[in-house]
Amino acid sequence: MSPQAYHVDVRRLDAFSALDLHAMLKLRxxxxxxxxxxxxxxLDDHDLEALHLRLLDEDQVIACARFWQPPDAPPRIGRVAVSQAHRGQRLGEALMREAISACQDRFPRQPIAISAQSHLQGFYGSLGFEKVSEEYVEDGISHVDMLRAAM
Structure with missing residues (x-):
């Protein structure tokens, strides 16, 4: 699949049909x-306040992420996932570029925060994120906080 073979959908959780919601949550x-x-x-309470971005091939969810703005903090992108069957097609990069763009559209001129798995620092660094914390363990996996400067 070429990177152009998908379409983007952004919506709140309550705007999903039961089947669309099931497909996204199953992927996660x-x-x-x-x-x-x-x-x-x-599943956590951030799902209720977030906008959910999906990359779709026809009606199939092939990648997803969510973004929201916590009180008194920069907007965050999280739950970035690409289906196993669609990896190796640069969809992770495409997904993050779409998420960054959507986040900037809704929260202009603000930095964007992520909690990145430590082994993905290089990937997120290539998208403009910089490490802003020491490594920490969350749910048994090493992470670092990263921030992308406001644009």
């Missing part, structure tokens, strides 16, 4: 809980 659970063998509360 498959990646974060099953593949990473990490038992943690995948």
């Amino acid at each position: 659970v498959d990646v974060f809980v099953v593949e990473q063998n990490c038992a943690y509360p995948e």
